[in-house]
Each structure stands twice: as C-alpha cells, then as structure tokens.
Amino acid sequence: MSEEKKSNRIDIINKLFSQKENQRILDIGAWKWYYSILAASYHHTVDSIEPNQMKIFQFPNFLKHHPHINYSDQTIQEYKINNNYDIILCLNVMMFLSKDYFLNTLLPKLKKHTNPWWYIILSRFGSEDKSFKKPITLFDKKEIIDSKWKEINYNEETVSQDHPPLWPHTHNIKFLVIKKEK
Numbered sequence: 793m794s795e796e797k798k799s800n801r802i803d804i805i806n807k808l809f810s811q812k813e814n815q816r817i818l819d820i821g822a823w824k825w826y827y828s829i830l831a832a833s834y835h836h837t838v839d840s841i842e843p844n845q846m847k848i849f850q851f852p853n854f855l856k857h858h859p860h861i862n863y864s865d866q867t868i869q870e871y872k873i874n875n876n877y878d879i880i881l882c883l884n885v886m887m888f889l890s891k892d893y894f895l896n897t898l899l900p901k902l903k904k905h906t907n908p909w910w911y912i913i914l915s916r917f918g919s920e921d922k923s924f925k926k927p928i929t930l931f932d933k934k935e936i937i938d939s940k941w942k943e944i945n946y947n948e949e950t951v952s953q954d955h956p957p958l959w960p961h962t963h964n965i966k967f968l969v970i971k972k973e974k
C-alpha cells in the first residue's frame with residue numbers, strides 16, 4: 793500500500809472538512825464509521841447511513857447517541873434524504889448498488905441535495921478487484937460528471953486490508969471529488 797497516496801485521500805477529506813464551520817455531511821455506507829467521527833470531530837452534523845450488512849463491523853452503540861451524528865440503519869435506497877449537504881461521502885459503496893440505481897436514481901438525488909459549490913466524494917473498487925465474487929458494477933467518471941459539475945480530484949490507489957471474511961486482500965480504489973459549477 794502506498795501510505796503517501798492513502799494519506800492524500802484523508803488529507804483531501806480533512807481539507808474539505810476544515811473549509812467551513814457547521815457543515816452538514818451525508819456519509820453513505822459509514823461502515824467502520826471513521827469518516828463520520830472525523831466529521832463529528834469538526835463539530836459538523838453528520839447523517840450516517842449504515843445498514844450493518846457486514847456483520848464484522850457494526851456501528852457502535854455509543855455513536856448512535858453522538859451529539860453530532862444522526863445514525864440510520866436503513867439502506868440508502870430506503871433512506872429519505874431530507875437535507876441539503878455540504879459534503880456527501882459515498883465511499884466504496886457503489887459496488888453494493890446496481891448501476892441503474894446508482895446512475896439514474898441515487899446520483900441525481902445526491903446532486904440535487906448538495907449545497908451550491910460543495911462536494912460529492914465518491915470511490916469504488918476497480919474491475920481488477922478480486923474481493924467480490926460477482927462482477928463489480930463499473931462505470932466511468934464521464935458518466936458521473938455532467939456539465940453542471942467539475943472534477944476537483946481523481947486518483948487511484950492500492951490499499952491492502954486484512955479482515956474477515958477475506959483476510960489479506962488488496963483493493964484498487966478509484967477516488968473522485970466533484971464540485972457543483974457556479
């Protein structure tokens with residue numbers, strides 16, 4: 793794993809979290825909850841969506857009552873998005889969603905619920921990733937960026953992990969930050 797590249801991803805998210813006070817953040821598929829905690833540590837308000845589908849990492853009870861985190865155990869398909877967000881995190885969740893749902897339902901909804909000039913941060917595993925038994929839904933960033941949005945950052949990185957049920961494995965992660973055009 794390239795530590796330098798990995799820290800770039802965290803650096804980018806940290807930088808956006810520090811740009812303005814009192815942000816509203818949507819964290820879709822919060823998993824190990826670390827981005828939600830990071831956002832909450834800036835005193836931003838986080839809507840953290842995690843259906844706990846991976847039994848090995850459960851959203852801890854103490855965070856369910858965190859003053860800056862509104863936790864929901866619904867899937868993003870079930871969750872009713874009522875707020876507008878400064879930053880939407882949709883990190884490594886797309887692989888669990890169908891391409892049709894992601895591109896034609898969820899993404900337009902996320903774009904509509906983003907405050908002017910703020911960001912959507914997306915990432916997904918690459919086609920070469922062996923951790924999914926069925927083929928991963930793939931789409932190009934060209935399908936994500938339309939004329940009202942611009943690319944702020946794109947990078948690819950290899951991340952090694954060691955956890956059940958896969959134990960040691962590697963993900964090739966494509967990371968994309970987009971911003972609403974003025």
Ligand SMILES: C[S@@+](CC[C@H](N)C(=O)[O-])C[C@H]1O[C@@H](n2cnc3c(N)ncnc32)[C@H](O)[C@@H]1O
Nearest residue numbers: 821822823843844845846867868883884885888
């Ligand atoms: C690979 S983890 C990524 C977690 C985190 N966003 C990150 O980048 O570290 C994917 C997470 O998405 C969650 N997930 C799967 N399907 C989902 C859905 N339909 N709606 C919301 N979250 C979902 C899983 O429970 C899991 O915690």
